[in-house]
Amino acid sequence: MSDATTTTITEEQRAELRRHGILLTSLQELYNWGRSNSVWPLQFGLACCAIEMIAASMARFDIARFGSEVFRPSPRQADLLIVSGTVTKKMAPQVVRLWNQMPEPKYCIAMGACAISGGPFKQGYNVLKGIDRYIPVDVYVPGCPPRPEALLHGLMKLQEKIRAQPLAGPDAPRHLRADDPCVYPVPECGATDLEPPFNPEVWKPPTLVRDDA
Amino acid sequence: MRAVHDEFHGDLMEVSMGPHHPSTHGVFRMNVVLDGERIVKLKPVFGYLHRNHEKLGEGMTWLASMPFTDRLDYLCAMTNNWAYALAVERLTGLQPPERAEYIRVVLAELTRLLNHTCLAGFLLQDTGAMGTPLMYAFREREKILDLFEALSGSRMMCNYQRFGGCRVDVSPAWLAAARKVVDAYPRFLDEFEALVTGNEIVMARTQGVGRVAPELAVAAGVTGPMLRACGVDYDIRKVDGYGLYPRFHFRVPLGDHGDTYDRYMIRVLEMRESIGILKQAIDGIPDGPILDPKAKGRGLRPPAGEAYGRIEGPKGEIGFFLVSDGTPNPSRYRVRAPSFVNLTILEDMCLGHTVADAVVILGSIDIVLGEVDR
Numbered sequence: 001m002s003d004a005t006t007t008t009i010t011e012e013q014r015a016e017l018r019r020h021g022i023l024l025t026s027l028q029e030l031y032n033w034g035r036s037n038s039v040w041p042l043q044f045g046l047a048c049c050a051i052e053m054i055a056a057s058m059a060r061f062d063i064a065r066f067g068s069e070v071f072r073p074s075p076r077q078a079d080l081l082i083v084s085g086t087v088t089k090k091m092a093p094q095v096v097r098l099w100n101q102m103p104e105p106k107y108c109i110a111m112g113a114c115a116i117s118g119g120p121f122k123q124g125y126n127v128l129k130g131i132d133r134y135i136p137v138d139v140y141v142p143g144c145p146p147r148p149e150a151l152l153h154g155l156m157k158l159q160e161k162i163r164a165q166p167l168a169g170p171d172a173p174r175h176l177r178a179d180d181p182c183v184y185p186v187p188e189c190g191a192t193d194l195e196p197p198f199n200p201e202v203w204k205p206p207t208l209v210r211d212d213a
Numbered sequence: 214m215r216a217v218h219d220e221f222h223g224d225l226m227e228v229s230m231g232p233h234h235p236s237t238h239g240v241f242r243m244n245v246v247l248d249g250e251r252i253v254k255l256k257p258v259f260g261y262l263h264r265n266h267e268k269l270g271e272g273m274t275w276l277a278s279m280p281f282t283d284r285l286d287y288l289c290a291m292t293n294n295w296a297y298a299l300a301v302e303r304l305t306g307l308q309p310p311e312r313a314e315y316i317r318v319v320l321a322e323l324t325r326l327l328n329h330t331c332l333a334g335f336l337l338q339d340t341g342a343m344g345t346p347l348m349y350a351f352r353e354r355e356k357i358l359d360l361f362e363a364l365s366g367s368r369m370m371c372n373y374q375r376f377g378g379c380r381v382d383v384s385p386a387w388l389a390a391a392r393k394v395v396d397a398y399p400r401f402l403d404e405f406e407a408l409v410t411g412n413e414i415v416m417a418r419t420q421g422v423g424r425v426a427p428e429l430a431v432a433a434g435v436t437g438p439m440l441r442a443c444g445v446d447y448d449i450r451k452v453d454g455y456g457l458y459p460r461f462h463f464r465v466p467l468g469d470h471g472d473t474y475d476r477y478m479i480r481v482l483e484m485r486e487s488i489g490i491l492k493q494a495i496d497g498i499p500d501g502p503i504l505d506p507k508a509k510g511r512g513l514r515p516p517a518g519e520a521y522g523r524i525e526g527p528k529g530e531i532g533f534f535l536v537s538d539g540t541p542n543p544s545r546y547r548v549r550a551p552s553f554v555n556l557t558i559l560e561d562m563c564l565g566h567t568v569a570d571a572v573v574i575l576g577s578i579d580i581v582l583g584e585v586d587r
Contacts, residue, residue: 043235044233046262047240047264047287047582047583048287048369048370048583050239051287051288051369052368054347055351055355058347058348058351058352059355060355073235086262086264088260088262088264090261090263091261091262094233094261098233120284121264121265121266123272124265124268126263126264127265144370145287145369145370
């Protein structure tokens with residue numbers, strides 16, 4: 001028989017204990033479980049997608065089943081930013097500022113084609129080609145607009161992500177790492193484009209490698 | 214008006230409401246100058262959702278703009294489609310078959326129900342009735358969206374109308390389903406009215422708030438339920454008679470105070486009229502084709518010229534002004550958006566009221582920022 005202090009308990013043993021009414025868990029699991037089931041989104045709509053976001057919180061789709069029905073009007077009380085709709089260059093600084101005002105731990109869902117990439121309005125001079133140029137996006141929900149079910153699926157994916165987060169080490173969330181400032185530079189309207197055009201910390205555009213023949 | 218320089222009210226305060234504010238219906242910003250709680254000046258700031266709709270329309274083929282019109286006023290995709298299709302049909306001389314005209318009326322009136330229901334929910338949300346009325350409204354919205362989805366494949370962005378007709382035909386089963394929704398609608402309206410119309414708080418918050426004089430409304434170009442709430446009898450379905458509207462019997466409800474409560478009531482009454490039109494249209498729909506045989510989607514090159522197509526959208530007159538020079542894309546593409554024009558008298562409506570009233574007044578204008586900023 002091995003030394004009891006160094007034995008790690010297996011999944012089968014844990015299930016066996018659970019059958020006897022004994023629940024063994026870790027702090028990490030408990031912490032993540034609590035956070036993943038009370039993700040409070042910011043009451044923040046930009047365009048068409050916002051209507052579907054509202055629909056997701058209404059009777060048929062009922063986002064309350066996921067513990068996320070509390071749409072907070074203030075960023076200080078929210079931990080999920082659903083960027084729902086077209087982010088224009090006039091609006092982008094405000095979006096980043098709201099993100100900075102949200103306390104950590106916080107998450108971001110880019111809802112719809114516009115928030116992801118500019119969508120159908122990508123050609124427009126005034127449309128930001130994706131909010132992930134300025135703030136880190138956890139889950140992308142494609143669609144134009146995505147159905148409320150798609151947003152709920154995105155939320156479930158986010159919950160999975162939260163549950164899998166370690167509390168220490170290099171993969172720990174931003175707010176538990178000393179090296180991450182958690183504050184993102186707010187762009188300003190420059191002469192022709194936003195300054196800076198993107199945040200190199202969060203957005204790394206693919207480099208095109210060309211064979212010079 | 215209170216003296217500005219007395220001991221307690223020495224300074225005016227300027228407050229920027231929005232662009233992120235729970236009650237601005239999206240990304241709208243109001244710069245209000247306050248004397249205590251009273252608004253003495255108000256400046257609306259637009260452009261936070263400027264998506265270059267009109268400029269993009271000039272770079273695309275005629276048909277390619279159709280899905281973009283859905284995204285103008287994202288609660289009323291079907292009526293936006295119709296206004297654009299109407300303008301192109303005037304430019305090209307295409308004539309939709311009778312069945313298509315009937316389908317258009319059915320869809321436009323369903324859209325009107327959808328829009329007014331959502332507006333009533335949002336307006337009540339703005340007065341502080343958190344949740345319940347909006348829940349009721351969105352429950353009904355889902356029923357109409359189910360119809361749109363069954364027909365066009367999409368809930369919100371239907372992309373359904375075509376130049377000279379419609380994209381797909383309606384089935385008898387769809388018509389039966391639509392009839393069922395329409396027949397059940399008065400019961401929802403009764404329920405909603407029992408909750409809201411006679412409610413003491415609603416009346417206190419909306420009656421006499423945000424009055425508009427009919428002269429001002431006409432001078433500013435205000436259209437739709439907002440104009441009719443002032444008592445001006447102007448409905449494009451009656452005065453311009455597009456589509457098959459002259460065939461249907463319906464009345465145009467008019468208000469007489471021009472306040473927020475009247476604007477709410479006009480919408481409820483309009484919904485009841487829409488139900489009547491829908492019953493006539495669903496029952497009278499003839500068999501036949503749904504597309505003009507000369508219709509051409511891709512590669513359409515209308516003869517050089519200009520056309521303006523306008524319809525009575527749920528929010529007011531929505532019109533498309535198009536100029537063609539015979540090429541595959543418009544040389545000028547301009548939208549006359551009701552939300553934007555109706556919003557221009559916001560300051561006149563809000564002066565002398567409190568900030569809390571301004572929120573309700575803005576809610577009663579029924580703006581959609583996709584259409585205001587374009």
